[in-house]
Amino acid sequence: MQIALQKVLPVFFEENKNDGSQVWNKIVSFSKGQNIHIIAPSGSGKTTLIHFLYGLRNDYSGHILYDANDIKHFDAEKFSIWRKQHISIVFQDLRLFPEQTILQNLEIKRVLSSFQAAENIAAMAERLGIKTKLHQLCKNCSYGEQQRAAIIRALQQPFDFLLLDEPFSHLDELNRVKAMELMEEESKKRNATIILADLREIEYFKSEITLHL
Amino acid sequence: MLSFKNIAPFLSAEQNKVSRWLSYAGLGVGVLLLLCSIQMFININDLLQEKNSRKDGADFISVTKTITNENMGKDNRFTATDLKELKSQSFITDAAPLISNQFRVKASAGNIIPFSTDLFLESLDERFLDTVPPSFTWKEGQADIPIIFSSDFMEMYNVFAPSQDLPQLSDKTMSSVNIILECYTPYGVQNFRARIVALSDRINSVLVPNNFMQWANKNFGGVSQVNPSRIYIKTIDANNPQLLNFLQEKDYRVNKDKTKFGRVKQILQAIVSGLAGFGVLVILLAMLLFSFYLQLMIAKSKDNLQLLLTLGYSPKWLSKTVAKKWVPVYTTIVLSALLLTGLLQFSFQHFVMYDREELSGTMHWMVIVVAVVLLALTILTNYRLVRKLLFNLN
Structure with missing residues (x-):
């Protein structure tokens, strides 16, 4: 799979805001197997870009293509197919079910594609240090624990692209490294691409391409 | 899954x-x-x-013109145009006139039953009859006239017979009674022997074969074309609102009893x-x-x-x-x-x-x-x- 951006620019951007950007209003394409690091200061549209790529918003000019398909023409059904098989995501705002346990939050994603075995959840939770939290209601967990749950959830499906929007904002250094290792490992298994957007350069993320937003 | x-x-x-x-x-x-x-x-x-009076899935109803105080003295018979109009309605499958006698008829039952009355005769197309026995035919020169009698009339007779010292009759005996029809012609009275060959539930009348009526009207009454005062219509549904509306509009009267169940x-x-x-x-x-x-x-x-x-x-x-x-x-x-x-x-x-x-x-x-x-x-x-x-x- 390939994701291509053709002169994509948020319609609400003020003029000249995109000056110097290597992504906005440019022709960029991301291919499978090449990790991308997008470095963006606050307010430069990092989350907007990730939401555009995932199809949550479409208030932009230009085109975003999944292979040769312009996603502006996708309906909810079509997006569901791509999201189930090809693109996974860790949201900045996590987007977990607060009234469910961490395990339920992970299971609901796992059963959708049955890509991972059920026991892998426990193993991953153990690696990221939230195994004891699995049966706790999500809303009662700390933000850091929830962020790790969101990372594990993103790994419960097959994907060609893994979109990460400031995935470590609530983690300490040790947990960041562990989480990154796990994601890179899982991505390699799938020969997939990680697109990581963060405020600054993350040294433990091995990326082939770095772009400034 | x-x-x-x-x-x-x-x-x-x-x-x-x-x-x-x-x-x-x-x-x-x-x-x-x-x-x-x-x-x-x-x-x-x-x-x-109404299983009895229905035939071929159709209702048969008798239609007359409503007699009111205003039209009492006028001719309230159906013209050929009226009949044509009736036939042309989509909800009326068929229509036929009941031709009545244009001469005086008196009936008596001979010596066995001392009974005599002025009578009316009518004729109707056979398609509209519920019971047509093979003997219901007449040829010129034939002195016997077959009659189809209304079951209702028969019942009426049996009701008043005892009070008049007349014998009550069963359906079977009725057919064996010899009735003498005295037809008053311009040349004097001519007698015919009549026999009831069938009883009809559907038609309230005394019916004789069509050709006899035409012949008698012409020869005894001097009329060859008679406008009927009753018309029988055949319809798929006697309660069709279109039909009822049409009849009401034309001021035609239908036999309400027939459509009572309806x-x-x-x-x-x-x-x-x-x-x-x-x-x-x-x-x-x-x-x-x-x-x-x-x-x-x-x-x-x-x-x-x-x-x-x-x-x-x-x-x-x-x-x-x-x-x-x-x-x-x-x-x-x-x-x-x-x-x-x-x-x-x-x-x-x-x-x-x-x-x-x-x-x-x-x-x-x-x-x-x-x-x-x-x-x-x-x-x-x-x-x-x-x-x-x-x-x-x-």
Whole structure:
């Protein structure tokens, strides 16, 4: 799979805001197997870009293509197919079910594609240090624990692209490294691409391409 | 395999139990009302069918012009144009005039029954007669005239006979009585021997063969073309509102007795149709209530459903799965209503109608078809509603 951006620019951007950007209003394409690091200061549209790529918003000019398909023409059904098989995501705002346990939050994603075995959840939770939290209601967990749950959830499906929007904002250094290792490992298994957007350069993320937003 | 069980914790399906159960009850009552009304409609049709006077699935009615104080002295007979107009109506299959005698006729029964009366004779096209025996023919020069007599007249005779010291007659003896018809002609009285060859339930008259009437009118009355004062019409449905409107508009009078059952039937069926309409209304209200419940459930689970879609759940799959949850409920409701209708029909036939033959103890197939269609419609409506609500989330 390939994701291509053709002169994509948020319609609400003020003029000249995109000056110097290597992504906005440019022709960029991301291919499978090449990790991308997008470095963006606050307010430069990092989350907007990730939401555009995932199809949550479409208030932009230009085109975003999944292979040769312009996603502006996708309906909810079509997006569901791509999201189930090809693109996974860790949201900045996590987007977990607060009234469910961490395990339920992970299971609901796992059963959708049955890509991972059920026991892998426990193993991953153990690696990221939230195994004891699995049966706790999500809303009662700390933000850091929830962020790790969101990372594990993103790994419960097959994907060609893994979109990460400031995935470590609530983690300490040790947990960041562990989480990154796990994601890179899982991505390699799938020969997939990680697109990581963060405020600054993350040294433990091995990326082939770095772009400034 | 993914199923409703997986997504159930993410839906607030268990809330608003009252409105959900109310909508189930409403649906049950509505479906029962509708199915029972349809069955009753069919029952009324079966029970109030005039089997005797109907032939080829048609009704035969006699039509006359209404005599009022205004038109009393005028000629109130039908003209050829009137007859043509009647025949041209789409709801009238056929029409034929009743030709009456244009000369005086007196009937007596000879010495056996000392009875004599002025009589009228009529003739009608054979197509309109319910009983035409082979002997109902006449040739010029023949002194015997076959007569088809109204069963009602026969009954009338038997009612007044004892008070006049006359013998009562059975249908069989009636046919063996020799009647002498005295026809008054310009050249004096001419006698014919008449015999009753059949009794008619349909036509209130004394009928003679057509060709005799024409011959006698011409030779005894000096008239070859007679305008009839009565016309018989053949129609598929004597209660067709178009027909009744037409007759009323033309100021024609119909034999109300013939359509008496039809009128009762019409009223009863109107009542039952009203009930069926009410049933449909109740079903619609129940569906509306259920749709409110669904909308509320989806609105309350909106965030969760939205997140499920974001995570890659297919809206088609979600709507199908959510809607499917109510298929067993709907099926149970409609099947229960159907079974209850069957039970009620059996009880009605057995305990109220005492196993009358013309009524079936089982449900009409139409009721089952309606139940199946209702079930399919309910499930489809439900699915479409859920689908619409889910697709609107995105």
